[in-house]
Amino acid sequence: MAVRHHSLTWILAGCALLLSSISRAETPLEATQTLDKLHSYAASADWDKYFALYTDDAHFIGTDATENWTMKEFAAYARPTKGWHYTLVSRQLEQHGEVIVFDEHLSSKSYGNCRGTGTLVLTPEGWKILQYHLSFPIPNAMAKRITAQISAASQKE
Numbered sequence: 239m240a241v242r243h244h245s246l247t248w249i250l251a252g253c254a255l256l257l258s259s260i261s262r263a264e265t266p267l268e269a270t271q272t273l274d275k276l277h278s279y280a281a282s283a284d285w286d287k288y289f290a291l292y293t294d295d296a297h298f299i300g301t302d303a304t305e306n307w308t309m310k311e312f313a314a315y316a317r318p319t320k321g322w323h324y325t326l327v328s329r330q331l332e333q334h335g336e337v338i339v340f341d342e343h344l345s346s347k348s349y350g351n352c353r354g355t356g357t358l359v360l361t362p363e364g365w366k367i368l369q370y371h372l373s374f375p376i377p378n379a380m381a382k383r384i385t386a387q388i389s390a391a392s393q394k395e
Contacts, residue, residue, distance in 0.1 A: 265331040269338050269358050269365040273329065276367065277344075283321030289313055292367045293359060299371040301349075303392075324352060336360035343375075351375055 272291055279288035289309060292298075298312040299305060307315065324344040331340045338358040346352055356370040376384050 265333050265338060266365065269331060269333075269340075270329070272358060272365045272367065273340065273342065274326070276370075277324055277326065280316075280321050281323040283319065285313065285317050288316070292370075293361065296367055297369050299369065301372055301374060323347070324354070327351075338365065349374065 276288065276291050279285075279291070289312075292309050294309065296309050298307045298309070300307070324346050327343040327345050329340060329342045331338050336359060340354075340356055340358065342354040344352040344354055351374070353373050353375045354370060355373070357368045358365045359368045
């Protein structure tokens with residue numbers, strides 16, 4: 239009987255470990271919904287709900303080299319606007335305990351293909367954005383030409 243009990247213990251422990259690894263591998267739906275809401279609130283310029291998705295100490299890193307904003311700075315930029323619309327093309331999320339890193343490919347009428355990357359953290363209020371970085375993915379074949387243009391423009395400033 240002791241051998242059976244011991245075997246059953248190992249089987250149950252193995253099942254618990256397997257279920258634990260499965261639940262860790264699946265990113266919480268709430269985290270995905272947070273990012274979906276981010277884009278929805280930005281498109282409708284619902285700034286109170288938009289900024290509530292970020293942590294108090296969050297940063298938004300924009301496409302310009304000068305755009306590394308605190309939420310107060312970013313709100314001063316965003317609130318006077320009528321919002322912006324990005325359509326999700328694809329998204330990858332990877333959870334590391336109470337932190338999720340993400341990479342989104344987006345489409346915009348203004349800018350075409352864009353990329354949003356960042357970090358979500360689990361708070362008592364749910365998943366919140368700690369950092370969001372919007373960028374333009376530049377094909378390698380165009381990189382030298384575009385970085386030369388950026389360099390020339392920064393020398394004029």
